[in-house]
Amino acid sequence: MILAGQLVLRLRVPYPDFVIGTLIGFHVINETIEILRDAGSEADE
Numbered sequence: 001m002i003l004a005g006q007l008v009l010r011l012r013v014p015y016p017d018f019v020i021g022t023l024i025g026f027h028v029i030n031e032t033i034e035i036l037r038d039a040g041s042e043a044d045e
Contacts, residue, residue: 001024007016 001020004016004020008014
């Protein structure tokens with residue numbers, strides 16, 4: 001996030017912030033799916 005902020009300041013465009021935000025969003029969604037799968041498999045036991 002710090003690197004994205006620096007790039008936004010230097011380049012004066014918001015695109016680095018959008019890219020980093022999107023990557024973080026995909027990571028959160030991926031981790032959520034993994035947690036739900038683990039919870040589902042433990043519920044079956």
